[in-house]
Amino acid sequence: MPLTDGYGRRINYLRLSVTDRCNLRCRYCMPAAGVAKLGHDDILRYEELYRIARAAVAIGIEKIRVTGGEPLVRKGLVPFLARLAALPGLRQLVLTTNGLLLPELAADLRRAGVQRLNVSLDSLRSATFRQIARTGELQRVLDGLAAAEAAGFPPPKINMVVMRGINDDEVVDFARLTLTRPYQVRFIEYMPATREENWQALTVAGREILARIGAEFSLEPVAKGELAGPAEEFRIPGAAGTIGVISAVSGHFCGDCNRIRVTSTGLAKGCLFADDAFDLRPFIAAEPAVLEELLRRLVGCKPARHGLAPEQAAHRPFSMAKVGG
Ligand SMILES: Nc1nc2c(ncn2[C@@H]2O[C@H](COP(=O)(O)OP(=O)(O)OP(=O)(O)O)[C@@H](O)[C@H]2O)c(=O)[nH]1
Ligand SMILES: C[S@@+](CC[C@H](N)C(=O)[O-])C[C@H]1O[C@@H](n2cnc3c(N)ncnc32)[C@H](O)[C@@H]1O
Numbered sequence: 001m002p003l004t005d006g007y008g009r010r011i012n013y014l015r016l017s018v019t020d021r022c023n024l025r026c027r028y029c030m031p032a033a034g035v036a037k038l039g040h041d042d043i044l045r046y047e048e049l050y051r052i053a054r055a056a057v058a059i060g061i062e063k064i065r066v067t068g069g070e071p072l073v074r075k076g077l078v079p080f081l082a083r084l085a086a087l088p089g090l091r092q093l094v095l096t097t098n099g100l101l102l103p104e105l106a107a108d109l110r111r112a113g114v115q116r117l118n119v120s121l122d123s124l125r126s127a128t129f130r131q132i133a134r135t136g137e138l139q140r141v142l143d144g145l146a147a148a149e150a151a152g153f154p155p156p157k158i159n160m161v162v163m164r165g166i167n168d169d170e171v172v173d174f175a176r177l178t179l180t181r182p183y184q185v186r187f188i189e190y191m192p193a194t195r196e197e198n199w200q201a202l203t204v205a206g207r208e209i210l211a212r213i214g215a216e217f218s219l220e221p222v223a224k225g226e227l228a229g230p231a232e233e234f235r236i237p238g239a240a241g242t243i244g245v246i247s248a249v250s251g252h253f254c255g256d257c258n259r260i261r262v263t264s265t266g267l268a269k270g271c272l273f274a275d276d277a278f279d280l281r282p283f284i285a286a287e288p289a290v291l292e293e294l295l296r297r298l299v300g301c302k303p304a305r306h307g308l309a310p311e312q313a314a315h316r317p318f319s320m321a322k323v324g325g
């Protein structure tokens with residue numbers, strides 16, 4: 001039976017975070033000093049993450065997105081992914097990464113059964129890339145995209161968090177990429193997860209992003225896939241790729257929300273911006289039915305929407321790296 005929440009929304013997507021660590025320090029995601037490091041005992045073992053994933057699939061989850069922090073920095077990830085890929089009933093295993101380690105890992109990820117990659121890339125200029133990520137090399141991400149293609153992955157979705165005065169002048173350049181590359185380039189409204197001072201000045205509304213691209217190119221709407229995420233999709237006629245807009249703050253898409261989250265410490269969240277979470281850890285060793293029931297309850301308690309509004313943010317500040325984005 002399909003899994004539905006209290007608002008009749010079909011819930012079929014789990015975002016599973018395998019680590020809070022990262023090899024970048026993106027300014028929209030964490031403070032310059034990074035997030036307080038958790039000890040190895042705080043992070044769930046792979047066997048524990050597997051049990052949670054299995055319970056989720058047993059109650060009706062069909063798509064798992066592995067995320068982080070940076071998922072590729074966790075040792076032993078590839079065999080874990082291969083186990084997830086083999087879960088009966090799971091239709092899609094996908095992963096979100098900053099791309100830095102794809103040159104080494106893309107082929108192994110593909111062999112393990114990962115079906116698709118989303119790669120975060122906020123600038124096509126080295127200096128701006130550094131300004132946002134605070135460390136790392138743009139060229140590594142570009143090499144990572146090439147490695148993913150060579151490994152046989154379908155064209156990735158490219159996630160660009162648009163920030164006014166920082167990289168918003170690259171929106172048209174990113175859209176232009178889709179003319180020749182089969183990527184789905186997604187423009188994401190900057191979300192005030194950390195409640196950075198004056199965050200409203202950074203967020204560029206999805207409407208404005210589309211208007212800027214629309215001043216240069218015409219855009220036609222594209223129908224969304226069945227297990228699709230939150231992006232509204234378009235294509236420049238004749239282009240190889242497509243354009244997506246994730247209006248996380250303004251035209252929120254919560255009415256179509258299809259997901260739950262579990263963090264690398266075993267906290268299950270019904271909403272990205274929910275302050276409360278269920279701690280699954282004490283129940284992981286119990287009968288599978290116990291975890292299944294807890295996850296069903298989490299789905300039953302999902303809020304209708306986040307509490308963000310253009311003029312205010314009501315949540316406690318958090319790092320996306322700790323929750324998985
Ligand atoms: N507000 C909000 N933002 C989300 C949610 N899910 C993902 N995002 C944001 O959307 C952006 C892209 O996330 P991805 O990890 O690529 O996942 P996705 O958009 O669900 O991916 P697809 O399933 O491939 O469409 C990130 O900035 C996420 O933080 C959500 O449920 N609510
Ligand atoms: C938390 S990251 C984890 C996966 C991986 N490290 C990466 O960056 O792709 C998941 C997604 O969240 C996005 N994200 C993080 N903080 C954000 C913010 N404040 N607003 C919008 N998107 C954000 C990132 O750009 C990335 O696409």
Ligand code: SF4
Pocket residue numbers: 022023024025026029030068069070098120320321
């Ligand atoms: S957005 Fe991803 S790559 Fe950037 S700091 Fe957060 S977890 Fe790391």
Ligand code: SF4
Pocket residue numbers: 252253254255257258259270271272273303304305306
């Ligand atoms: S903000 Fe919360 S309710 Fe809205 S789409 Fe994201 S997880 Fe779902």
